Amino acid sequence: MEPTSNAFKENAHRALADANLQKALGMMRRGFPNKRATALARLPEFDALREQAKAIKDHVLENLDLYLEIFEQNVIAQGGQVHWCRTPQEARETVLAICSRLDAKTVTKGKSMIAEEMALNDYLEQHGVTPVETDLGEYIIQIRKEHPSHIIAPAIHLVKEQIAESFRQTHKGLDPARPLEEASALVAEARTVLRQKFLSADVGITGANFCVAETGSTVIVTNEGNGDLTQTVTKAHIVMASLEKLVPTLEDLSTLLRLLARSATGQEFSTYTTLSTGPRRADDTDGPGEYHVVFLDNGRSAMLGTEFQDMLRCIRCGACMNHCPVYGTVGGHAYGWVYPGPIGAVLTPTLLGVDKAGHLPNASTFCGRCESVCPMKIPLPRMMRHWREHEFERKLSPAPYRYGLKAWAFLATRPPLYRFTAAVASRVLGWIGAPHGRFRSLPLAGGWTQGRDLPAPEGRSFMSLWAERRKAGP
Amino acid sequence: MSEARAQILGAIRRSLKRGPLDAPQRAEIAARLAAHDRNLVPARAASLDHAGQVDLFQRMAEEVETTLTRVASAAEVPAAVADYLSQKNLPARLVMTPDPQLDDIPWGTRPMLEIRRGRAEVTDQVGITGCFAGIAETGTLMLISGPESPTRNNFLPDTHIIVLRGEQVAASYEEGWSRLRAARRAADGNVDLPRTVNFITGPSRTADIEQRLELGAHGPRRLHIVLVDDGPAS
Numbered sequence: 290m291e292p293t294s295n296a297f298k299e300n301a302h303r304a305l306a307d308a309n310l311q312k313a314l315g316m317m318r319r320g321f322p323n324k325r326a327t328a329l330a331r332l333p334e335f336d337a338l339r340e341q342a343k344a345i346k347d348h349v350l351e352n353l354d355l356y357l358e359i360f361e362q363n364v365i366a367q368g369g370q371v372h373w374c375r376t377p378q379e380a381r382e383t384v385l386a387i388c389s390r391l392d393a394k395t396v397t398k399g400k401s402m403i404a405e406e407m408a409l410n411d412y413l414e415q416h417g418v419t420p421v422e423t424d425l426g427e428y429i430i431q432i433r434k435e436h437p438s439h440i441i442a443p444a445i446h447l448v449k450e451q452i453a454e455s456f457r458q459t460h461k462g463l464d465p466a467r468p469l470e471e472a473s474a475l476v477a478e479a480r481t482v483l484r485q486k487f488l489s490a491d492v493g494i495t496g497a498n499f500c501v502a503e504t505g506s507t508v509i510v511t512n513e514g515n516g517d518l519t520q521t522v523t524k525a526h527i528v529m530a531s532l533e534k535l536v537p538t539l540e541d542l543s544t545l546l547r548l549l550a551r552s553a554t555g556q557e558f559s560t561y562t563t564l565s566t567g568p569r570r571a572d573d574t575d576g577p578g579e580y581h582v583v584f585l586d587n588g589r590s591a592m593l594g595t596e597f598q599d600m601l602r603c604i605r606c607g608a609c610m611n612h613c614p615v616y617g618t619v620g621g622h623a624y625g626w627v628y629p630g631p632i633g634a635v636l637t638p639t640l641l642g643v644d645k646a647g648h649l650p651n652a653s654t655f656c657g658r659c660e661s662v663c664p665m666k667i668p669l670p671r672m673m674r675h676w677r678e679h680e681f682e683r684k685l686s687p688a689p690y691r692y693g694l695k696a697w698a699f700l701a702t703r704p705p706l707y708r709f710t711a712a713v714a715s716r717v718l719g720w721i722g723a724p725h726g727r728f729r730s731l732p733l734a735g736g737w738t739q740g741r742d743l744p745a746p747e748g749r750s751f752m753s754l755w756a757e758r759r760k761a762g763p
Numbered sequence: 764m765s766e767a768r769a770q771i772l773g774a775i776r777r778s779l780k781r782g783p784l785d786a787p788q789r790a791e792i793a794a795r796l797a798a799h800d801r802n803l804v805p806a807r808a809a810s811l812d813h814a815g816q817v818d819l820f821q822r823m824a825e826e827v828e829t830t831l832t833r834v835a836s837a838a839e840v841p842a843a844v845a846d847y848l849s850q851k852n853l854p855a856r857l858v859m860t861p862d863p864q865l866d867d868i869p870w871g872t873r874p875m876l877e878i879r880r881g882r883a884e885v886t887d888q889v890g891i892t893g894c895f896a897g898i899a900e901t902g903t904l905m906l907i908s909g910p911e912s913p914t915r916n917n918f919l920p921d922t923h924i925i926v927l928r929g930e931q932v933a934a935s936y937e938e939g940w941s942r943l944r945a946a947r948r949a950a951d952g953n954v955d956l957p958r959t960v961n962f963i964t965g966p967s968r969t970a971d972i973e974q975r976l977e978l979g980a981h982g983p984r985r986l987h988i989v990l991v992d993d994g995p996a997s
């Protein structure tokens with residue numbers, strides 16, 4: 290997928306004007322955060338589990354080379370194969386080589402962000418292999434020739450009327466008189482069409498939420514069961530994974546699983562959690578004849594030992610984007626590449642280069658919600674700030690932004706002047722915005738105030754209150 | 764092995780500013796892997812006695828649209844299955860895994876049930892399987908693949924009926940793993956995991972369309988458990 294992350298501003302403008310998208314995002318903002326909060330309230334140990342999960346992943350990252358070797362050994366011991374790929378191109382070639390050897394015409398796919406990252410579908414198609422997405426959301430966007438707008442709910446930007454229209458256009462043999470107004474009718478239609486695809490596919494490709502070193506197992510977590518049919522009824526199961534998916538043991542896996550569903554959808558546990566270990570056994574009557582794990586590095590090994598290492602703890606739950614005010618206003622496509630929301634703002638410049646995505650870290654209000662909801666305690670704002678500074682140094686930012694930041698830096702390094710200016714600005718803004726308590730537009734911040742209102746400062750600044758408290762004593 | 768492999772492992776070590784781990788460090792990690800130490804296990808299920816865990820299992824399962832009938836013995840299973848099918852207006856034709864766990868159930872007492880044992884096909888509407896464990900914490904079923912339990916039987920039929928024994932109910936996933944390791948440990952001490960372990964929590968579902976929950980996305984639309992509550996856990 291050709292990244293358009295540098296056009297974040299233009300993308301965002303388009304998103305704000307898209308009525309269907311705004312309706313869909315409204316549903317999302319009401320949905321995920323409430324469900325997560327309910328699930329967390331039922332598990333008093335949640336925060337303690339977060340600490341442990343963070344420690345598990347930190348330990349894995351510090352010893353990643355060894356864990357990868359152990360995992361590989363165990364995959365081989367079970368009759369599977371591990372393929373190491375530095376770049377998306379190597380990974381594409383690896384997958385195609387397996388498909389070609391098996392003379393595969395069709396592959397069914399479970400959801401895999403790594404496959405998105407390496408643009409696998411386009412490549413397979415160009416080489417005569419038809420990829421069929423089977424996760425309902427992925428399937429919908431595949432037939433619409435779009436990209437996922439959310440890492441766990443790829444079609445969250447659509448309303449059901451758009452989906453019905455796409456089904457009518459693509460599904461030959463669909464009776465025009467058949468009503469498709471209800472979500473249930475759409476699900477049933479997709480189920481019928483995809484059942485056939487599962488059964489006729491030669492190869493099944495899935496992602497991996499985790500790779501268990503101890504056993505050489507890969508793990509997928511789904512609600513639909515598509516990833517299971519994908520890997521069960523085909524000749525070969527290919528797992529696409531990035532290097533950081535490793536966990537040491539089944540016990541460690543259990544800890545991470547307790548966080549994943551609750552953070553993602555607010556479920557106590559996802560409907561299907563599946564461990565796959567090697568190909569079908571000699572006496573099995575079912576399961577894939579071959580099992581391949583394709584590891585993609587694509588810049589991750591270089592993130593270790595840097596300020597971005599923490600990002601590699603990510604379990605892709607999506608909580609950060611579900612709670613992000615910017616994501617909730619502009620949706621995922623505005624971020625212009627595979628990973629939207631706060632993780633996109635950090636990963637896109639890291640994986641693609643800052644010149645391709647330099648403006649993304651600015652798509653943030655630094656409100657800190659992403660970090661506070663992240664089950665893996667990833668300091669997303671700190672990393673965005675790092676890219677922002679980096680970008681500023683390289684003078685990639687647009688001029689008004691640079692002058693604004695310079696002026697801020699000038700003031701911030703002179704506390705008395707900062708306090709004075711902030712106090713004046715706060716009063717002035719408070720005065721202009723007072724009648725409604727909100728600003729509908731601000732100079733230099735049009736992109737911000739178009740989708741939401743900036744609350745007018747109420748009363749005094751944090752620093753003046755802080756000074757007063759300090760004087761008053763605790 | 765491959766050049767890419769060596770380069771990736773080398774890049775990881777360079778980034779971590781060290782060479783390959785030395786023998787003591789490797790031994791430490793091998794020990795960590797062998798210990799299978801449990802991390803924090805929530806008190807929710809672990810703090811209950813076995814009867815309490817079975818009750819919790821039922822409550823959690825029903826929360827996610829699993830239905831459940833409790834019977835007192837294996838002899839009552841065929842009637843429970845027949846009643847469920849007629850209540851839901853489903854055909855009394857079933858595909859049943861060749862799982863020996865299901866052998867002591869007197870299916871012949873309900874001759875109306877037309878049972879074929881083997882691997883599920885697309886045309887099978889109703890499937891019946893055993894399972895390896897039930898996890899009380901979240902009402903989750905743990906199923907394993909093998910010649911007697913092909914994985915597709917868990918996914919192809921529209922209605923999946925699972926026979927679960929009371930003693931199979933475990934508090935946590937960790938308890939499930941301990942039992943699986945014990946069951947699959949070979950004479951040489953190595954644990955041979957089955958090709959597939961399925962944790963199933965409720966019928967298949969999706970919320971991909973406008974975040975509305977719909978059941979039966981690809982897997983079963985209905986998940987029904989017949990819980991054979993025949994005495995305390997061993």
Ligand code: SF4
Binds near residue numbers: 607608
């Ligand atoms: S950064 Fe944290 S919240 Fe965001 S997807 Fe990753 S684990 Fe989830």
